[in-house]
Amino acid sequence: MCAVVGIFGNTDAAKLAVAALFQMQHRGHESSGITSSGEGSDGKMVTVKDGGFVRDIFDKERMLLLKGDMAIGHNRYSTAGSESLFDAQPIQARCNFGDISIVHNGNLINKDEVRNQLIEDGSIFQTNMDTENVIHLIAKSKQVRLRDKIKDALDVIKGAYSFIIQSNDKQYVIRDKHGIRPLSIGKIKSGGWVIASETCCFDLLDAEFVRDVRPGEMLVFTKDVIEPESIQLYEPDFHPCAFEFVYLARPDSDIAGVNVYQCRETMGRKLALANPVDADMVVPVPDSGVAAALGYARESGVPFELGIIRNHYVGRTFIEPSQAIRDMKVKMKLSPQRSLIKGKKLVVIDDSLVRGTTSKRIVKMLKDAGAAEVHFRVAAPEIKFPDVYGIDTPTKEELISANMTKDEVCAFLEADSLEYLSIEDLVDSIGCSENYSLVSFDGNYFVK
């Protein structure tokens, strides 16, 4: 899923980039990286990247390397892939016009064709990332100005992308014409600009939200120019990803002018209206289901209760499987509120239902703890299609709703009932007039 950030025109650029990546850690914690350059860097572009959490990667020693008043950063979501190559971002490269570095949130659907053509023409690839395609395309462009080279590259690729590209003195920000992945601009009070996947990082940076990057827009940040230059590269055809609202974004982010928390609360309300149930309490799966559960409780009048407690100390599973401890992975993270739920009829709210295995364990855990009934309500429509625009959904074979009817899923979960948010209610909840990308729900792969 990934997060990108760019800081321009602040002497603490790398530090601010780390803070922003830290706030966007929920979008990926396989690896993180930062490239710095600009004034104060002695003309030297430097990239630090490694596997793990932001808080562990950027220690004092490494921060000393990241000089300059410009920085771009990236969090990478864990995906199954080759461990042999260094698939972390940014990708920094020396090209015919100098050093550049690039970060990318999204997914290029024609990556294999482009890569194969580039390889055919003699390019070599040192990573498995589609982002490497873009650098090759930029380097091969015959244009003179970097902005035009980038435009040449963008003309070749298809898919979802939010790019930030950094040279030794400029930053280029580009969002695809559908605006599938979010990308927002903030003004930092201590100086300069921040561009980030989510607005939730602005508060920590003491930055003020300015606006979203427009679909199809390129922004060029140049030293000594107060406002970034805006170039509308492509006619906008806005299809922001509905999944950001459902699951991916942090509740304190605003996307396309809509607050994610409030949007989820509305989803919960609509879920209650369409799928009422006679119950004693509404229980969220923490933390993902909390906002929708609040809405469900309000609309239905059934009390909201923290019937499941989340343990925040979970790291890697450290104890070897033992016969004495079953379902340990889920139970180490979630604990039932036994005294509260015993003999009670529960409406359990989660934000989505993908494979169904964790949900099944939650139902069992609650019933083992004495719940009389467990009614599962999902604050999203059935996920029947894999996403290809930058969200890591599993293959169709693993998507439970692609392979079972609602009733079959309910039986699999051993829940007393199961209902989903309708696609209409999802769209209404987001509530602005755009043609949302609903690809996981309706299979309409509109970027071709």
Added chain:
Amino acid sequence: MCAVVGIFGNTDAAKLAVAALFQMQHRGHESSGITSSGEGSDGKMVTVKDGGFVRDIFDKERMLLLKGDMAIGHNRYSTAGSESLFDAQPIQARCNFGDISIVHNGNLINKDEVRNQLIEDGSIFQTNMDTENVIHLIAKSKQVRLRDKIKDALDVIKGAYSFIIQSNDKQYVIRDKHGIRPLSIGKIKSGGWVIASETCCFDLLDAEFVRDVRPGEMLVFTKDVIEPESIQLYEPDFHPCAFEFVYLARPDSDIAGVNVYQCRETMGRKLALANPVDADMVVPVPDSGVAAALGYARESGVPFELGIIRNHYVGRTFIEPSQAIRDMKVKMKLSPQRSLIKGKKLVVIDDSLVRGTTSKRIVKMLKDAGAAEVHFRVAAPEIKFPDVYGIDTPTKEELISANMTKDEVCAFLEADSLEYLSIEDLVDSIGCSENYSLVSFDGNYFVK
């Protein structure tokens, strides 16, 4: 504050102890340790202890050392103290009757007198922990049976204590006559017993709650004896610590038959009844204020909203202070829900107010984010006295309510109003007839 656990009669004893310590990590993460012995240990008592989180300390290699069907474990709360001695528990020692190991939750108020007398008599101390006193006293007893030696030692010490003491074939569990710190017994489905500071760990161990250890009771677990032997060492004079309900325990624990989550919800309700305010929303300080905020919202009819979002990836602060990022420590952990709270009147609920510095930063953060009014409500009475029975409250100089009136504190916080739960409402909320230890609130140091 610390947590203790004992596992008796399960071949996975050490693994289960780790799981229990993991669930009780909120009671302390300065250091953790486990001692194992019993059948399967080749007669060898082994202790592993180290600084840090449970998940990091007990790796595969170390778990291999912890053999046997008995184990005791301890989480230690971070306290200011000498770094030169190894102040982690369990303390294992070779005595005249063999090896023992001990874990302790509580605080001995006559520790200095006892230690000085022991030192006077020629004992040496290798740690700064009052627990070391107890081993010396046991070793010096002229009694024959270990249980009688332990009784001799207990007759000397005063204060709050939940001890678990392990020999090569028995486990002794003792709770002081006031039952100040909690201690509960569970039966593990895969075999044997668990004794733990909090019942919240029972679910992960697949253990069933049996009962609390009684004030003044000693339990002796012996191999091949089905039920532990119970010895009432002292006349009970039950004064469980009210602070466990207010702050310390996990919401999914039951203490003295009372569910902590529900107790906190009631505190919130009583706080609302006594201190109503005209507001747009009730906002908990996450996660500590959530249960009380739910109660407050229900009683007052003011909507409950997650107006502050908590970042769960916080580790050590990794970036050096930078002019560009003020109040970073709080802001990295808590973010305001800007869109939600802008122009709104908020009732902010927290579980307690100790030094006041973090609360002040929260008020400022919410006002900076546009809140029209911030009314602070504390789901506990004013903390005017240091605790001496095992809770790490700061000195009187640092307790804001020991040095300022309510109005002065309100001005310090720059809040629009400030109210606390009354002592009566606190006692009513817990709702059972015991004489609670309210020492932090009323200064009644009843153990002398």
Added chain:
Amino acid sequence: MCAVVGIFGNTDAAKLAVAALFQMQHRGHESSGITSSGEGSDGKMVTVKDGGFVRDIFDKERMLLLKGDMAIGHNRYSTAGSESLFDAQPIQARCNFGDISIVHNGNLINKDEVRNQLIEDGSIFQTNMDTENVIHLIAKSKQVRLRDKIKDALDVIKGAYSFIIQSNDKQYVIRDKHGIRPLSIGKIKSGGWVIASETCCFDLLDAEFVRDVRPGEMLVFTKDVIEPESIQLYEPDFHPCAFEFVYLARPDSDIAGVNVYQCRETMGRKLALANPVDADMVVPVPDSGVAAALGYARESGVPFELGIIRNHYVGRTFIEPSQAIRDMKVKMKLSPQRSLIKGKKLVVIDDSLVRGTTSKRIVKMLKDAGAAEVHFRVAAPEIKFPDVYGIDTPTKEELISANMTKDEVCAFLEADSLEYLSIEDLVDSIGCSENYSLVSFDGNYFVK
């Protein structure tokens, strides 16, 4: 300086490669890496590389990733350079003909021209290593067979190189026509072949020396073909590097049929013959000067004594500079044999004299310990020119003999006398009829 190894046709390929890199650690310990592929790898080429020592990099978990019956490996010598890019080898890349990986020992003198031309043509570079040029050149070749593509690439580059290139089913080994850097072939008793920079690793692998790779030769190892195919790509013009004998190679290696240890012993003898001195003992700088000191002692009749003891536990310097400990860096590594040398006239033998700073500290240390006289003898000629063929000598400014006469250097060292091996004696010591590369001594940069 670097070391390369290739293992072909052994199911333990990666393990054997680690063992060989371990034996060649003296050629570089900035970083190490291994690429594995071939039968047993599920068609997946995997590279593991990291900074540090071989013993630390290749842990159990990483070894599990390195499957297959072919492996190439590399040790990198520490050089000043950008820390921002991942300058470790092997470099693995996806090309138009599939995956390849490459390791390189040597230095390409036209690397900048080649790189600039490639960049001009739109190639991008993700490392600072000249080796990356070669992959680009191979990928751009219009030839059909990989061996021909490699030949195309070799036709462009100039300099010193020992390459091992691995595809998914073949290994290509190439040594430049001058055979500047050593490269030898061994037959592994448990199966398959080893190619390595130095023969000193053969014993650990239970491999038998077969022969050196010939200057200008390419070897192609193919599955199911018993002997590698040999292709003489270029007319040999053998100029092996004399510096390997002087300093670089391990004493138990044979290069061009000459044993390094015996060669150094001869250098010491010739040094004694040409530069006798009236002394009480011959003292080697350990371990580099030991073999030459043995020869000097034998020829001169002056007794050989370990007058300087080396501490083998040295790691990174761990204590901050303190006024109390001067010259700590040298003194932690080397200690004078005070009782032995007190009042004695010493001939101190080292293998070479580059900057002179360490030698100066050694002379001081010996005099402080009571030596009556210190006569410095260097078992190599004066180093007046930077090497450009793969040995990391400093710039001309830092080479003491490029800037001072012998007498001036002697005064700088505060030695009682100073003598070097003559170039003629060096050549005679190596003793075979080749035109040695003496570039550091005579400045004859024969590869142009």
Added chain:
Amino acid sequence: MCAVVGIFGNTDAAKLAVAALFQMQHRGHESSGITSSGEGSDGKMVTVKDGGFVRDIFDKERMLLLKGDMAIGHNRYSTAGSESLFDAQPIQARCNFGDISIVHNGNLINKDEVRNQLIEDGSIFQTNMDTENVIHLIAKSKQVRLRDKIKDALDVIKGAYSFIIQSNDKQYVIRDKHGIRPLSIGKIKSGGWVIASETCCFDLLDAEFVRDVRPGEMLVFTKDVIEPESIQLYEPDFHPCAFEFVYLARPDSDIAGVNVYQCRETMGRKLALANPVDADMVVPVPDSGVAAALGYARESGVPFELGIIRNHYVGRTFIEPSQAIRDMKVKMKLSPQRSLIKGKKLVVIDDSLVRGTTSKRIVKMLKDAGAAEVHFRVAAPEIKFPDVYGIDTPTKEELISANMTKDEVCAFLEADSLEYLSIEDLVDSIGCSENYSLVSFDGNYFVK
């Protein structure tokens, strides 16, 4: 075997202690520790100790804790024992007269009796180290002055000991009346004193050797008193350990006025005189056999050659056993000089022969590499008895010479001949008139 160091009266006390421990790393690298106190420590005695190498334990952060102008330190030799208790030194304890800390090199032969008596009397033990006995005895003494308390404790214990004991303002140094383990005094040029197990650390500290601590002597270092006070506690009965000369000490140390390196050289000469052999070269097992081999070569006229090369990068064995690599553990450390020894008759010299397994592998390695004959010569007598005075020799069952005749051992090694140094020649080599402790050779356990 262990090493101790004390620094008194230098503001860099802890740093100097680290440097000294580093120089004495050969005496033990299981764990190391330092206690600091004195002026500049704010009256706070602090101990840092951990497992591993000196260079890794004492990082910057830990050094900051070690304040004050007095420090004692300890390196612990790896011994088989319980991993459950923290068996590292110094042992710091709070006693009735204040804090003390103690380090110990040696072994107390009546430790079990003393410990059992102490335990009987109610003392508890938190380690497995005999050193803990001493603190208990000191603490129990009824004397007033610490020096008298220490004397009381010494009157109880028997065995070999070099102690350094530190209070908050004094350092007490004691060597047993037999002076079994070495202990020397140096004057630090930058101020204050160093006491250390071996003089080899003095050079790095810029300290001048003053004299050895006398057998039965106590030295008391007191602030503002220029020279330490010397108290002869016991009548000297000097039996220094011959094994220090044979194996344990670093060659650049002087013990009892004898230089270890020169002593070993003499042993080699005497070995040659008594056991000549017709051979082509004398080959030391590096590094332990080098000095004796030099002597053997000189006396015999057979040339000294480095026929075995040692790899200094060995750490933990990192690769799992593989069929392809036999005897890897020895072969990773030692490599044969194949070209040099092929077809040659070798005299191989090692410093001692304990279990015989490594020697057997060395003989095999040399024969595999083509040696025509391997004559093994040991520069020590046959080790037939376990040491009990502080050297970690294996049990009698494992000592090959306790269980086999010389001829049987020779057959086991598959050597062509085997000879040892005689006890008489050993004593003559050391060459001073003391009654050396020869316990491993003659079984004369003189301390009873």
